[in-house]
Amino acid sequence: MSLQLVWNNEQEEMEIGDRLISLLESILEKAGKLEGIDAGEVDLTFVNNERIHELNKEYRGIDRPTDVLSFALNESAEDELEIVYELSEDEAEELPDMLGDIIISVTRAKEQANDYGHSLERELGFLFVHGFLHLLGYDHQDEASEAEMMGKQEQVLSQVGLTR
Template identity: 80%
Template sequence: MSLSVVWNNEQEQFEISDSLIALLESILQKAGEAEGINSGEVDLTFVDNERIHELNREYRGIDRPTDVLSFAMNESAEDEPEIIYELEEGETLEDVPEVLGDIIISVPRAQEQALEYGHSLERELGFLFVHGFLHLLGYDHQDEASEAEMMSKQEHVLAQVGLTR
């Protein structure tokens, strides 16, 4: 089994190309290798600013749009129902990929940030994706040291796939 991306496009402003998905899959492989994660599934959804604003308000209590949200499957809230997976006929537990979590990216926000930082949209989407992936693994950036650690890991992965500033 390997790391895989299952993606969904819920926005209409930007066409999600096969080459972009291939790039993000490559980023996922490199980030997984760096973290010692060699199997699992990441669900990625591209949304607009309105949708990410709703999700940010609902799940984080922050009433504004953001660029990326991550929801790790290994975290659970007290009142959250247990997830039960029903196996298909002939399927075994070894056939079921471990879902690491969901990453939601606002494409319009990524476009704005790419212009602001003077780099490509692909680089910005790659940055947001690896950033979200690290959050799924439990990394955070609440203080300078943890932010520096995350930034270093992100830049290392992006350099491996040629997405430098």
């Protein structure tokens, strides 16, 4: 088994082509290798600002659009029900380890690429690896954790040729 990217497009601002998906799969592979993750599934959805605004408000209580949201499936909330399934060994081997969902606003990615003076591909790559690291438990609540996360992001992006 390997790391797998499953993606969905729910926006009409940009066509999502094979070249971009291949780039994001490469980013996933490099980031996984950096973190010692060699198997699992990441679900990625491209949305517009309106949709990410709705999700940000619903799940984070923040009433504005954002660039990327991550929902790790290995975290559990206090009030969350734990569901246990009995699977045979064969069934268990067939199921991918679901790492979580990443949602990227293409609208915000375009705005930020323009603001930072780099390509849309770099911005989408940055947001994707940023979201992936959040799925693994990284955060940027203080300077030290932000510096660690930024370093990892830049390392992965440079490996796929998405430098500033």
